Structures are given as structure tokens and as C-alpha cells.
Amino acid sequence: MRFSKFAAIFSVICATVAISGCSSGNNPDATAGQGKVKLVFWGHQEDAFVDAYKKLIEEYQSEHPDVEISFQAFPYEIYNQKLKASFSARTPPDIAEMFGTWVPEYSRNGALAELPNGEALRKEYYDAPLGGYMMGGKLYGLPMEYNIENGGMLIHPQMLKEKGIERPPATWNELVEDARKLTVRDDKGIKVKGFDFVSGDNITFTLLSLILQQKGRFWGEDDHVNFRTPEAVKAMTALKALVADDRVTDLTAFGGQLDTSDYFFRGSSAMTYRGPWTIAAGLDNYKVQDFDYVPVPSFTSEKPVFAAESGWGTVVAEKSKAQAEALDFIQFMARKDHLKAWNLGTFTVPAKKEVAEDPEFVRQNPYMKTSLAVLRYGEWIGPIADRDYFFKQVNDHFQLIATGQESVEAGLQTMERAINDSQDNHK
Structure with missing residues (x-):
């Protein structure tokens, strides 16, 4: 699995974009109508991922000056437990990066917000990476990558x-x-x-x-x-x-x-x-x-x-006080050009069909040719x-x-x- 290779082994490292903040449960400003909307976004610590997220956050904030996103990254070894603790305490981040295998536990318990246009979004992705984000025909997040170990x-x-x-x-x-x-x-x-x-x-x-x-x-x-x-x-x-x-x-x-x-x-x-x-x-x-x-x-x-498996992706907490803005941001990251840049920057396989099928993606990443050719044969684990x-x-x-x-x-x-x-x- 990709994160097991690159996970940091040191103490908690927080990569912060804009002003560091706490989770939305402790953040009274994470709502519209009180100045800037402040969102907290958590992810796991891996340099390429952190850099790619920072670029997307900066671009989003430039287009949405009324939104401020605080990104915090944690070593993989503690990240999953930290997520569980925050959701259990009802103080989750507004946006969380999750590995697809983790998502069903949260969606089953009503902890995640449903994507409002899930039916249309589903058609844009390969089935295998999308599987973990689905529950009862509803979509509870978007995969950033196709976690392919075979082929x-x-x-x-x-x-x-x-x-x-x-x-x-x-x-x-x-x-x-x-x-x-x-x-x-x-x-x-x-x-x-x-x-x-x-x-x-x-x-x-x-x-x-x-x-x-x-x-x-x-x-x-x-x-x-x-x-x-x-x-x-x-x-x-x-x-x-x-x-x-x-x-x-x-x-x-x-x-x-x-x-x-x-x-x-x-x-x-x-x-x-x-x-x-x-x-x-x-x-x-x-x-x-x-x-x-x-x-x-x-x-x-x-x-x-x-x-x-369904690989790394992003979800929005049901308890987010700025749920609409958080959902808008993860869909902003899922736009073709944004996701393409993220996949190229992180050397990950695209989960979205139009990115994987883009000839320019293969040209810039020729070693991916073999994997891209078999994506349609993948089945969710x-x-x-x-x-x-x-x-x-x-x-x-x-x-x-x-x-x-x-x-x-x-x-x-x-x-x-x-x-x-x-x-x-x-x-």
C-alpha cells in the first residue's frame, strides 16, 4: 500500500495553510455570515501529498476570498486513530483525507455528508476506487487516486x-x-x-x-x-x-x-x-x-x-458548520485539471476517467502507461x-x-x- 512506504515515522508534523485552527466542532467561525468561512482540513503526512493539497488550497482561496482553509497533516501511524477520536468526540475536521477502506465505518454511522450530486459524479470515476466511498447507493466522498497494486x-x-x-x-x-x-x-x-x-x-x-x-x-x-x-x-x-x-x-x-x-x-x-x-x-x-x-x-x-482498494480521497464531516463550502472544495479538487495536477504531483494513478484517458497525462508520466491500460479491469475489493x-x-x-x-x-x-x-x- 502506498502510504506504508512513505509514511513519516517522527512526531506529529502540522503543515498549515492560512491560519491554523481547530476542528469545526470547536471553531465557532466555521460558518457563513461571520466574516470569512474557516474550514479545517486534515490529511496524512507525505510530502508530495501535502505540497499538492497546498497548491489546490491556495488556488481555491484565490477564487473564494471569503473562505480560509487550515490544512494540518499528521504521520500515518497516528492519523487513523486521531480521526476516530475526533469523530467520536464530535469535533471532527470539516474536511478529512481518508483511505477508502476506512470510509464505510464512518458513513455507516452517519458521520459523513452525502455528495449532493452523487449519481452524476459516480459516472465520472472507475468503479474500483469509488467502491469504498459508496454506501446504500449514496456517495460519501471522492477518491483522489486509484490505489492499484496489481496489473x-x-x-x-x-x-x-x-x-x-x-x-x-x-x-x-x-x-x-x-x-x-x-x-x-x-x-x-x-x-x-x-x-x-x-x-x-x-x-x-x-x-x-x-x-x-x-x-x-x-x-x-x-x-x-x-x-x-x-x-x-x-x-x-x-x-x-x-x-x-x-x-x-x-x-x-x-x-x-x-x-x-x-x-x-x-x-x-x-x-x-x-x-x-x-x-x-x-x-x-x-x-x-x-x-x-x-x-x-x-x-x-x-x-x-x-x-x-479505494485509495486516498476526501470526505466532509456531517457535523461541519460549513458543510456547503466544504463539499464545494472537495468538488473543486475533483475538477479534471486540478485532479490531473494532483495525480502528477503525487505520482498516483487517476481515479477519474477523464484524467486517466487524457493523452497528456500519459505523455507527462510514461511509466503509468501499463497501469492506465488496465484500470477498467479493476473490481472493488x-x-x-x-x-x-x-x-x-x-x-x-x-x-x-x-x-x-x-x-x-x-x-x-x-x-x-x-x-x-x-x-x-x-x-
């Missing part, structure tokens, strides 16, 4: 060429065959991984996508998952084989401080299944030029459908009640399965029971 992979073209591989794999069988050729071992184990997908997010996303590419489903009734299907068994068996049989990757770096993309840019893997947000790290942090970002072939002959728990269950049992401590069937069943218990506990 593309980093490759070192020179490594492929040295093994006699002239082009990236076009089928799943070719992917496995090429990965075997590209894997380099020494007496200590794997030195260069042929195909690495073993990261905290990608294990789950890959499993779900392989199920979907077989035309299978992983949700049953009552917001329960169903991992007892033939498609789920086949998908998990294939992932296990990559570790246990094909031995093109291993679990040695799983759970460490570095991301799989870090190892890729250090030359420790030839192909790595990861989201496009990792490209910025390679260009900026590692100064690597000898790499490309190419499509991952479908597991079947079907289209490369995949599961995706679904009504996950506890994102961290869901992913942990998949990751934990995958490790047990890959190391032979659990059978594929037993691991999937145990995983399913644990996730469904969690789903019930959050109702």
Missing part, C-alpha cells in the same frame, strides 16, 4: 536479455518459465529472485486477482468471504508453487523494513509484482534507470481483472471490516502453506473462518 510489474530488461528472454512474459506459463531462468542462487540461497510477489499487500491482492481471473468470486453472503471454492484452491496452489516448487522467490525478506521494490532497485530481483507508486522510489531514491514497468499476464485466458486483520490472515496462512505447515485447503478454511468472525464482530 503491472517492475523488470530489469538487461537481466531478461542476458538469459535469452527477448520480451516480457505474455502468459502465466511464460511468467513462471522466465522466472525460473532469471532466478540466481548461491550456497546461501536465492541471490536474485526471478519473480517476487511476497509483500504484505501483494500476497493478498495476487490471491484475489487469480481467483477473479478464473471468473471466481471470493465474497459469499452477509459480507462473508468464501475461500473454499475450486478457484481459490487453484490460486493458492499456484502461489505456493512459486515458492515451494518453482523456487523463484522466498520468504526471507517478508515482514522486513524494506519493500520488495527496494530489493528490486538494488538488483536483488529480476521481476517484482508491485504497484506503480514504487516507480517514484526507483527514480528518486535509487536513481535507477535500467528498469521498465510492464503488464503482468493473466492467470488464465480471461482478461487481467484484479481486486483493488469489497466490504472488508478490518483491513489489517484481513490481510494479516491471508499473509500468515500463506506462509504456513508455502512452508508446508498447512495444506492449501486447511489454510484457506482457517483463514476464511477467522476473517468471517472479524466481519461479524464489526457489524
Whole structure:
């Protein structure tokens, strides 16, 4: 997930635009008719995001001199809890940046304002990033990005060429065959991984996508998952084989401080299944030029459908005393040119169709070409009640399965029971 890579690890840092303020619940001036309308906007601390929001706030204020927006950013590690505390105390910010997986908890409890023109807005966005912001057919926020972790992979073209591989794999069988050729071992184990997908997010996303590419489903009734299907068994068996049989990757770096993309840019893997947000790290942090970002072939002959979460977006508190102005501001940010500038500045994939389909966007960001080509195949991951728990269950049992401590069937069943218990506990 993008924020896990770039989240700050230090104390609270507040990035303030205009005059710093408190939440609308403590801000008696956050209403029209008392001079300037003052809005408080909270977000998570990531430099590119903060800079992009500041630019939009400045532009909005120049067009609306009667509105003053105070933007405050907090480290990701504390941000979600701070949001929960503020909404529980009924002193939320007027506008909040939220990750799409968090939004349903707030919209279910009546804490968020509905977008007045939601039906028209829905048609402007891809379904996958919009999913978390929908509840009962109503729209409770707007996604700023398409949080895509699947569909593309980093490759070192020179490594492929040295093994006699002239082009990236076009089928799943070719992917496995090429990965075997590209894997380099020494007496200590794997030195260069042929195909690495073993990261905290990608294990789950890959499993779900392989199920979907077989035309299978992983949700049953009552917001329960169903991992007892033939498609789920086949998908998990294939992932296990990559570790246990094909031995093109291993679990040695799983759970460490570095991301799989870090190892890729250090030359420790030839192909790595990861989201496009990792490209910025390679260009900026590692100064690597000898790499490309190419499509991952479908597991079947079907289209490369995949599961995706709703990414970062903005919502308005139902209790905001300046709700109309707050809603106007988030729709101002969602205008094509504004959102395009935000996506380019943050190196994020557009959630809005007209931005993603703009030839100028691709020209300015050529590494995004692979991701943009598959956006229409994304499906919302679904009504996950506890994102961290869901992913942990998949990751934990995958490790047990890959190391032979659990059978594929037993691991999937145990995983399913644990996730469904969690789903019930959050109702």
C-alpha cells in the first residue's frame, strides 16, 4: 500500500495553510455570515501529498476570498486513530483525507455528508476506487487516486536479455518459465529472485486477482468471504508453487523494513509484482534507470481483472458548520485539471476517467502507461471490516502453506473462518 512506504515515522508534523485552527466542532467561525468561512482540513503526512493539497488550497482561496482553509497533516501511524477520536468526540475536521477502506465505518454511522450530486459524479470515476466511498447507493466522498497494486510489474530488461528472454512474459506459463531462468542462487540461497510477489499487500491482492481471473468470486453472503471454492484452491496452489516448487522467490525478506521494490532497485530481483507508486522510489531514491514497468499476464485466458482498494480521497464531516463550502472544495479538487495536477504531483494513478484517458497525462508520466491500460479491469475489493486483520490472515496462512505447515485447503478454511468472525464482530 502506498502510504506504508512513505509514511513519516517522527512526531506529529502540522503543515498549515492560512491560519491554523481547530476542528469545526470547536471553531465557532466555521460558518457563513461571520466574516470569512474557516474550514479545517486534515490529511496524512507525505510530502508530495501535502505540497499538492497546498497548491489546490491556495488556488481555491484565490477564487473564494471569503473562505480560509487550515490544512494540518499528521504521520500515518497516528492519523487513523486521531480521526476516530475526533469523530467520536464530535469535533471532527470539516474536511478529512481518508483511505477508502476506512470510509464505510464512518458513513455507516452517519458521520459523513452525502455528495449532493452523487449519481452524476459516480459516472465520472472507475468503479474500483469509488467502491469504498459508496454506501446504500449514496456517495460519501471522492477518491483522489486509484490505489492499484496489481496489473503491472517492475523488470530489469538487461537481466531478461542476458538469459535469452527477448520480451516480457505474455502468459502465466511464460511468467513462471522466465522466472525460473532469471532466478540466481548461491550456497546461501536465492541471490536474485526471478519473480517476487511476497509483500504484505501483494500476497493478498495476487490471491484475489487469480481467483477473479478464473471468473471466481471470493465474497459469499452477509459480507462473508468464501475461500473454499475450486478457484481459490487453484490460486493458492499456484502461489505456493512459486515458492515451494518453482523456487523463484522466498520468504526471507517478508515482514522486513524494506519493500520488495527496494530489493528490486538494488538488483536483488529480476521481476517484482508491485504497484506503480514504487516507480517514484526507483527514480528518486535509487536513481535507477535500467528498469521498465510492464503488464503482468493473466492467470488464465480471461482478461487481467484484479481486486483493488479505494485509495486516498476526501470526505466532509456531517457535523461541519460549513458543510456547503466544504463539499464545494472537495468538488473543486475533483475538477479534471486540478485532479490531473494532483495525480502528477503525487505520482498516483487517476481515479477519474477523464484524467486517466487524457493523452497528456500519459505523455507527462510514461511509466503509468501499463497501469492506465488496465484500470477498467479493476473490481472493488469489497466490504472488508478490518483491513489489517484481513490481510494479516491471508499473509500468515500463506506462509504456513508455502512452508508446508498447512495444506492449501486447511489454510484457506482457517483463514476464511477467522476473517468471517472479524466481519461479524464489526457489524
